[in-house]
Amino acid sequence: MAKKPRGAEGGAVPTTAATVALRAAGIPFTGHVYVHDPAVTDFGGEAARELGVEAERVFKTLMVDTDAGLGIGILSVRDQLDVKALAAELGAKRAAMADKAVAERKSGYVVGGISPVGQKTPLPTVLDESALGFATIFVSGGRRGFDIELAPVDLLRAVSGRSALIRRG
Template structure:
């Protein structure tokens, strides 16, 4: 597996300290993020998934714990929109340049507004996709906010 991806190149360019972690990607897993957390031996609350959203007709990105669901209402309000839905797989892949299961919030082909769940800041480091299936980046959540200009808010659904 190549360690150089658009995501790692973006992080390198921004002088972010991070660690890469590889694992055996299971496309049949019920929850890919939780499977990745289990494979790496970390709590699912530290494994953050990247979801591509259509917000009022424009793309946006949500980053939240793998063991939570996204509140579309909270996300829309956070990013100043009214209506949010998940992007179709083909649209998400075209906009990001990544394959589903390997979509990283870093190094996407097109910069879009980003929201990250506030729970990320409860951890010294969190994990998110490194731009390939089976590759995770471990970094300080403050670096995610800095590099992506992400808005921090509670975007995960309650419960």
């Protein structure tokens, strides 16, 4: 049985760089807290299970290193990133997943808790177009065990991003 999330009903929502940035921008969101199992490495799958939501609505934040610099791709946890498509959207010819240490240093978050919002170094960001089919989606809130639910258009506004097809398939 999934643990009941705190925060969704007005309980304690952690203060993270993501929540600070969203509040400062006046962007509405709902925080969802769950107990993260340290043995779990499928962070997005765990969030979907623990929060009791469809995996298609839980989105992961991936940092890529391109020949044009670093960038962010956001896509459903059930999908795989089309690195070439993301590179093209970022104006690059080649891309590869960024090193975990680089991702943590540039975002200011730990892997498994990297939020697209409130990153230490703002980077060009592309949200997979599948997100636009939902009223709200879930993204990491800036730590493991904490997700933020918000409208995809509000996420794009918060990160000055755009949407495109960046998933394989």
